[in-house]
Amino acid sequence: MTVSHPQRRHSVPVKVGGIAVGGAAPIVVGGNAPIVVQSMTNTDTADIDGTVTQIAQLARAGSELVRITVDRDEAAKAVPHIHEKLLKRGVSVPIVGDFHYNGHTLLADNPACAKALAKYRINPGNVGFKAKKDRQFGAIIEQALKYEKPVRIGVNWGSLDQELLTHLMDENATQAAPKTARAVMHEAIVQSALLSAVHAESLGLGADRIIISAKVSAVQDLIAVYTLLAARCTYALHLGLTEAGMGSKGIVASTAGMGILLQSGIGDTIRVSLTPEPGGDRTTEVKVAQEILQTMGLRAFMPIVAACPGCGRTTSTVFQELARDVQFMIRDRMPEWKQSYPGVEALTFAVMGCIVNGPGESKHADIGISLPGTGEQPAAPVFIDGKKAMTLRGANIAAEFKDIVEGYIAKRFGGDTAKAQTELIR
Numbered sequence: 001m002t003v004s005h006p007q008r009r010h011s012v013p014v015k016v017g018g019i020a021v022g023g024a025a026p027i028v029v030g031g032n033a034p035i036v037v038q039s040m041t042n043t044d045t046a047d048i049d050g051t052v053t054q055i056a057q058l059a060r061a062g063s064e065l066v067r068i069t070v071d072r073d074e075a076a077k078a079v080p081h082i083h084e085k086l087l088k089r090g091v092s093v094p095i096v097g098d099f100h101y102n103g104h105t106l107l108a109d110n111p112a113c114a115k116a117l118a119k120y121r122i123n124p125g126n127v128g129f130k131a132k133k134d135r136q137f138g139a140i141i142e143q144a145l146k147y148e149k150p151v152r153i154g155v156n157w158g159s160l161d162q163e164l165l166t167h168l169m170d171e172n173a174t175q176a177a178p179k180t181a182r183a184v185m186h187e188a189i190v191q192s193a194l195l196s197a198v199h200a201e202s203l204g205l206g207a208d209r210i211i212i213s214a215k216v217s218a219v220q221d222l223i224a225v226y227t228l229l230a231a232r233c234t235y236a237l238h239l240g241l242t243e244a245g246m247g248s249k250g251i252v253a254s255t256a257g258m259g260i261l262l263q264s265g266i267g268d269t270i271r272v273s274l275t276p277e278p279g280g281d282r283t284t285e286v287k288v289a290q291e292i293l294q295t296m297g298l299r300a301f302m303p304i305v306a307a308c309p310g311c312g313r314t315t316s317t318v319f320q321e322l323a324r325d326v327q328f329m330i331r332d333r334m335p336e337w338k339q340s341y342p343g344v345e346a347l348t349f350a351v352m353g354c355i356v357n358g359p360g361e362s363k364h365a366d367i368g369i370s371l372p373g374t375g376e377q378p379a380a381p382v383f384i385d386g387k388k389a390m391t392l393r394g395a396n397i398a399a400e401f402k403d404i405v406e407g408y409i410a411k412r413f414g415g416d417t418a419k420a421q422t423e424l425i426r
Contacts, residue, residue: 008032009265011236012207014150016065016094017118019083024092026118027064029211029269030236034299035262036269037289038065038238040098042282045075045082052085054282059093060335061283062290062301065269067096067121070103076110083116094118096152100126100159104139114143119211121152124196125159137196141203150209151200155193156242157185157216164188164195186221189214190228197235210235211269215242219257230266239267246275251288262296287331302334303347306361306368310353313373319353322371322398326351329402341413349405350383359383367408369401384408 013031018024029036039058043051045068055066070076083095097117099106104127107114120140128136144151165188172178179187193212200210212235214225222241229237241257244250254272261267270292272285293299307323308314326349337344350365352358354373362368362383369392371380380392382404392400 006263006265009230011234011268012210014208014211014236016096016150018092018094019087019118027094029065029238031268033268035267035293036064037062037286037293038067038096038269038271039063039282039286039289040067040271040273041069042276043068045069045071046078048078048081048085051078052082052089055082055086055093055095056089056091057283058286059091061286063093063283063286065094065096065119067098070097070099070106070113070117072102073106073109076106076113079110080112080116096121099123099140103127104136104143107140107143114149115147117149119150119152120144121154122196123154123156123159124192125155125161130163134199137199138203141200141205144209145204150211151205152211152213152238153193153196153200154213154215154238155189155196157189157221158242160185160188161192164192182221183224186224186228189216189225190232193229194233197233207235211238212236213238213240215240215273217241217243219253222257223260226261226266227264230264236268237266238269238271240271240273242273244273244275246277250274254288255292258292259296262292262298300345302330302345303349303366305330306348306350306352306365308353308357308361313356313375314353315374316353316371318397319351319371322369322401323351325398326402326405329405333406337409341409344409344413347409359388363387367405369397371397 011030013033014029015026016029017026027036041051041054043054045051051068058066070079095117096119098121100123103122122137122140127133141151165185168184168188172184193214197210197212201207212229214229216222216225219241226237226239239258239261241254244254258267258270270289272288274285274288276282276284290301294301294304305323305327310320348365350362350368352361352368352370355370355376358370359381362370363386366385368383369380372378378393380397381388382390382392382401
């Protein structure tokens with residue numbers, strides 16, 4: 001079956017350099033590069049060890065860029081130490097500095113911070129006010145030029161340039177057919193981003209060092225704003241629904257908004273801004289971003305597990321437990337698999353719960369198992385590359401199937417180094 005993927009909008013590629021570990025290549029955002037997944041820490045950046053730990057966790061989960069808050073002198077002074085500790089850990093993910101209000105001062109006063117960061121984020125709504133705005137914006141661009149850093153111009157409707165919005169509202173009020181207030185706000189967001197980008201270019205920052213984002217918290221506003229932006233520029237675009245919310249609400253809203261834009265070919269890098277549960281796992285936002293891209297067929301990060309939802313034919317919880325265990329196994333083993341077995345991320349697995357769709361779905365997967373449903377014989381046929389390979393029985397089906405998965409991956413991707421494991425699937 002041939003699947004057609006959306007044609008990406010043309011954008012200027014931007015190189016974002018990482019920490020130089022083993023000659024790590026910079027991440028490319030835009031152009032023909034794969035859509036990049038990024039995230040942000042929620043630690044106090046001045047807490048060096050805590051921030052290093054979380055960056056490493058996010059990177060291990062698959063975040064290809066990690067943004068940190070740089071809000072005061074202590075945080076800025078911590079950045080080079082964070083850089084050094086990540087280097088010692090072998091973590092090469094590019095670190096982005098998030099600046100609001102005082103970024104011009106922090107970068108100028110802390111050259112080691114300015115040098116260690118891979119990219120700067122500027123919010124044109126609070127980089128400075130009135131006469132100070134252009135001067136302070138220019139000071140950050142000057143640092144970006146000095147250290148050859150790219151810049152994200154990140155507009156957020158919660159901190160939108162009020163002077164620009166007021167000007168556009170007043171101008172709109174004089175029109176014979178005025179637009180709605182919401183449409184004017186969309187235009188203000190777009191203009192804030194584009195005027196700032198043009199200003200940065202006038203100061204010498206090339207389009208190949210500029211990324212734009214326009215964050216809002218409602219799905220229809222997100223679609224409207226990015227559709228306008230995409231039609232009016234070729235800058236690389238960072239997608240994200242800001243303040244998306246907690247749990248399923250945040251996941252569904254982010255997926256709905258970004259999915260429509262990605263299907264339209266809009267977006268070069270994405271972040272899913274989830275509110276974590278108290279003490280929750282920050283890496284969830286990385287996993288959701290990966291799943292959005294992989295479900296849409298835009299990237300492959302790890303094997304996909306197809307599993308039936310269960311019905312009256314599947315009163316046993318065995319298939320649910322096995323589907324969960326296989327999913328956890330993949331996430332746990334993926335960092336090692338990715339290093340040892342290039343291409344493993346494109347595999348498909350099936351864990352099915354009865355005879356209705358179990359065998360057929362398992363045949364469509366690279367490797368699948370059809371567990372017995374209610375009233376069925378206690379046998380679980382395993383299918384490998386579309387053919388029935390064996391039947392498992394007894395109390396150790398789950399453990400045996402996971403061993404078969406390991407052996408299959410080793411045989412398919414490991415060459416001669418995996419001879420011992422291949423015995424599992426002969």
